[in-house]
Amino acid sequence: QAAQVQAYMKNASADAKGALTITANESATITADILAKSAATSGGFIAVATSGAGVSIENSIHAIVKAYIDGTDPGNDGMGNMGLTAGGFSLAARDTSTISATANAVSFARTVGFGPATSVSASKAANSISNLVGAFAANAQITTAGSLSIAATESAIVTSESYAPSRASGSLFSTAEAAAQAANVVGNTTEAVIRNSTVTAGHIAVRASDASTIHSFSGALAVGVSSGFGGGVAQNLIDNAVNAHALDSTLTATSQSIAVEALGLGSILTLAAGASGGLVAGIAGTSTIQTI
Numbered sequence: 001q002a003a004q005v006q007a008y009m010k011n012a013s014a015d016a017k018g019a020l021t022i023t024a025n026e027s028a029t030i031t032a033d034i035l036a037k038s039a040a041t042s043g044g045f046i047a048v049a050t051s052g053a054g055v056s057i058e059n060s061i062h063a064i065v066k067a068y069i070d071g072t073d074p075g076n077d078g079m080g081n082m083g084l085t086a087g088g089f090s091l092a093a094r095d096t097s098t099i100s101a102t103a104n105a106v107s108f109a110r111t112v113g114f115g116p117a118t119s120v121s122a123s124k125a126a127n128s129i130s131n132l133v134g135a136f137a138a139n140a141q142i143t144t145a146g147s148l149s150i151a152a153t154e155s156a157i158v159t160s161e162s163y164a165p166s167r168a169s170g171s172l173f174s175t176a177e178a179a180a181q182a183a184n185v186v187g188n189t190t191e192a193v194i195r196n197s198t199v200t201a202g203h204i205a206v207r208a209s210d211a212s213t214i215h216s217f218s219g220a221l222a223v224g225v226s227s228g229f230g231g232g233v234a235q236n237l238i239d240n241a242v243n244a245h246a247l248d249s250t251l252t253a254t255s256q257s258i259a260v261e262a263l264g265l266g267s268i269l270t271l272a273a274g275a276s277g278g279l280v281a282g283i284a285g286t287s288t289i290q291t292i
Helices: none
Strands: 004-011 020-028 027-048 049-069 088-094 098-114 117-137 141-143 147-154 155-171 177-185 189-195 198-201 205-208 211-225 227-238 240-246 250-253 258-264 265-277 282-292
Touching: 004 020, 020 049, 020 265, 027 117, 049 088, 049 155, 088 117, 098 177, 117 211, 147 189, 147 198, 155 227, 177 265, 189 205, 198 205, 205 240, 205 250
Parallel strands: 004 049, 020 088, 027 098, 049 117, 088 147, 098 155, 117 177, 117 189, 141 198, 147 205, 155 211, 177 227, 189 240, 198 250, 205 258, 211 265, 227 282
Antiparallel strands: 027 049, 049 098, 098 117, 117 155, 155 177, 177 211, 211 227, 227 265, 240 258, 265 282
16 A cells, blocks of 8 residues: 655636645655574584574555646636636655665574584565656646746665674584675656646746665675685666656746756665685675666
């Protein structure tokens, strides 16, 4: 179920000497910080120690944010439009959703004597933001000597961290394994629209912009006396739609210009690291997949 934030005038008329402003702002925030620790110690002539720790975090934000005018009220005779008249018009919908997630899994195993120690740690942080942000004027008659501004703005931010250190010590048969994954998706729709309307204004601006950002960090460290295996994975996707348009409408700018603009500025910053150590074997790997 999507959260909804809406500000609007529907089938209404207005006459204002000053500006008519309709604004919808949404700023959902999720902060998750989880730590799992595990430790095992065993002693004796033949000792066995096994330790494991795991963390998985999943967060999502889904919101509908709208600021709009839809329809203008007919006159007393039920014919035609009384319309909307003001010193200026501003319709603005904005989202600044934020997710900050940190997953830490720490594991340690140790033997005192002759025998194996095994330590395993795994962490995963998965986050998604999927919003609809819209500002529009539809089925309306709008008149102003000033400006008409219709703006839809999205600037969601995801910060994801996933860490998994693992250590096994003791005999030559000690092994450590670690894996960390960060997976993030941002898929927003941002629209600014004039549709089926008649607009007369000094200046007309219809703008939609998206500057969503993903910051992703994953790291795995595995150190065992015998062997260590560590891997870090980062998978990030920004799949946004940004639209600005005027459809089936008549636009008249009496003193300045008409601007219809759509701007997409999505960005991804990622770091994935895998490290391992062992007297017999040490294997480490990283994988990153980034898509905009």
